[in-house]
Amino acid sequence: MEGSQLHSQGKLYIVGIGPGGAGHMTGRAVAAISESEYVLGNSTYMQQVKHLLGGKKAMPSGMGDEVERAKRAVGLASSHIVSLVSGGDANVYGMAGIVFEVAAGIDVDIEVVPGVTALSAASALLGAPLVTDFAVISLSDLLTPWEKIVKRLECAASSDFVIAIYNPKSRGRSTHFAGAVEIIRKYRAGTVPVGIVKNATRDGETAIVTTLDRVLEHSDVVDMSTTIIIGNSESMMHGSRIVTPRGYRNKYEY
Amino acid sequence: MEGSQLHSQGKLYIVGIGPGGAGHMTGRAVAAISESEYVLGNSTYMQQVKHLLGGKKAMPSGMGDEVERAKRAVGLASSHIVSLVSGGDANVYGMAGIVFEVAAGIDVDIEVVPGVTALSAASALLGAPLVTDFAVISLSDLLTPWEKIVKRLECAASSDFVIAIYNPKSRGRSTHFAGAVEIIRKYRAGTVPVGIVKNATRDGETAIVTTLDRVLEHSDVVDMSTTIIIGNSESMMHGSRIVTPRGYRNKYEY
The missing domain is CATH 3.40.1010.10 (Tetrapyrrole methylase, N-terminal domain)
Structure with missing residues (x-):
């Protein structure tokens, strides 16, 4: 009882x-x-x-x-x-x-x-990188085979999803992030904006806005507490921010 | 001044x-x-x-x-x-x-x-449908051309992303949801679990767990206040819940 x-x-x-x-x-x-x-x-x-x-x-x-x-x-x-x-x-x-x-x-x-989730916290610091369809991919191959991750990166890049990357790099996986950037670069211009956000809302918060061509220059910031947002073909930089238009311009004057 | x-x-x-x-x-x-x-x-x-x-x-x-x-x-x-x-x-x-x-x-x-965001609220009610890579797609073609949405559905389905669908149906768009299911069905077994969540955390909260083959039987529940989570090839039903294993079984005994 x-x-x-x-x-x-x-x-x-x-x-x-x-x-x-x-x-x-x-x-x-x-x-x-x-x-x-x-x-x-x-x-x-x-x-x-x-x-x-x-x-x-x-x-x-x-x-x-x-x-x-x-x-x-x-x-x-x-x-x-x-x-x-x-x-x-x-x-x-x-x-x-x-x-x-x-x-x-x-x-x-x-x-x-x-x-x-981290992608919302990261996006908030970057502006509005994410307001259309997006894919979320972890680069950790601890639980998912790397070949499957590669296929998902190829697919997401080729169909113009905004891409949010979790777990971009750990001590044991230093090359996956560069590999992912190389895959996405095949489908997307080097000028596409990329946001790197580390420790969002926490001590040491860092938000960097760069481009696909230059993102690897910031590799020292990239680790397991970093979220990366890669814009789609329409994403733009507005000053220090990334904005992905959602198509309102096709429908409205402003 | x-x-x-x-x-x-x-x-x-x-x-x-x-x-x-x-x-x-x-x-x-x-x-x-x-x-x-x-x-x-x-x-x-x-x-x-x-x-x-x-x-x-x-x-x-x-x-x-x-x-x-x-x-x-x-x-x-x-x-x-x-x-x-x-x-x-x-x-x-x-x-x-x-x-x-x-x-x-x-x-x-x-x-x-x-x-x-709605996908987190919906997933919480469904169990753990989402704990691996996923794609988020809105079926509204008000601001995104339908052809682009179709391409994204094809890509997400073919590379085994869990798929979260926003805005599955509105009064003016009654056929897109069935169209999306048909696309995903080409790549994924009819037994794959699907969660339909309406009014998550609000009055009238409804969570239905069904399969890709049977999801259209619940079309009356599907509208603009509904989020749909479509499992990947590994997602399973645990009683009334959807669980997507994240590969721990490949690494650990339990």
């Missing part, structure tokens, strides 16, 4: 905490963490919500421990209110997938709390 | 207010609107922030008035604090683009406040 009561009180929130700046979390994300007895996440994200952790059992872990972290969260959530924090949005290269995978067949109440 | 002082006090926030539920706005979005003297937006979005409008000059407008609304916001912002509210994220088919277009050459201080 008691076990069953405890069970029915458990809940797992998979919380998208947004790009990092405290102001960019949603009210629902703050409420979920505040309501939780346990909070799990990798050390970087735990640091970003530390103002909410008073009196809670905080369980930070390292990068790469996603499977273990998901299992631990699912286990605790059978009888406790638990938040598993995920950077940005929990669906966009976040923790939602692995949690549902390890929770398959286990009776646990799961709610995903959506968040502001 | 006075003119210049007034000028320097003006500011325009382009505010992504999220999917609609009050809890899914960010703190920064709430603060920007609260700080503003004028708040502009289409009637639907103004309704979603009405709890913040006390004592403000609220200027709602109709759908389709984007250019006029952007011009009015830019004009007011030379000497006032102004928020222009945009559903979801201001960059994802939002108001950021047209504002920067009409503001070109005008000296006005603009800040884009990012928000939770």
Whole structure:
């Protein structure tokens, strides 16, 4: 009886905490963490919500421990209110997938709390690079074969999607970003604007507006905390900003 | 002198207010609107922030008035604090683009406040459909030629992107959604899971999990307030949810 009561009180929130700046979390994300007895996440994200952790059992872990972290969260959530924090949005290269995978067949109440993903935070700093169709591609080949990534880059470039690149470079993958730029350059003019945003909304925030031809000059800024937005054939620079027209000029005078 | 002082006090926030539920706005979005003297937006979005409008000059407008609304916001912002509210994220088919277009050459201080876009809100309700590379495509041909939309659908489907569809159907465009499904069906099995989410986080919230073969049976639910998520070749149904594995199974035992 008691076990069953405890069970029915458990809940797992998979919380998208947004790009990092405290102001960019949603009210629902703050409420979920505040309501939780346990909070799990990798050390970087735990640091970003530390103002909410008073009196809670905080369980930070390292990068790469996603499977273990998901299992631990699912286990605790059978009888406790638990938040598993995920950077940005929990669906966009976040923790939602692995949690549902390890929770398959286990009776646990799961709610995903959506968040502001890095491409929105990066685009906000760049102006309006993204206001038409876009493709989102991670250059990490840890979980996706590089050949598949190449095919997606080719397709996205050839059909004029704005392209948002996540995880452009890590210590173990220094050449993929240059490779991606080379692929896109086959289909798109070298003058196409490119935005490089690092640490959006966080300490050390950097936004650089450059072009496809010159983007590799900024390789030192590019790492796992960087998001790259590559304009489409219509994207333009407006001063220090990138604007992709959405076709209003074809319909309206202004 | 006075003119210049007034000028320097003006500011325009382009505010992504999220999917609609009050809890899914960010703190920064709430603060920007609260700080503003004028708040502009289409009637639907103004309704979603009405709890913040006390004592403000609220200027709602109709759908389709984007250019006029952007011009009015830019004009007011030379000497006032102004928020222009945009559903979801201001960059994802939002108001950021047209504002920067009409503001070109005008000296006005603009800040884009990012928000939770519809695909994150929809994915949260569906589980984890999206945790790998994805393409985002609007089926509205009001501002993008249909031939370009078709090419993007072909490309996204053939290179196994998860596909998020915005604006799947309006009163004037009843056939595009069926056309898009037919294109994707050429490249992807009929058993691939599809999520249909209407009014995410708002009154009348509906989430349907179905397959590519059966999605058109739900056409009555599909309209401009609906987001569709089409899984890739690896997406699976877990009970009432869609989960796209991210390749952890290739690397870890669990």
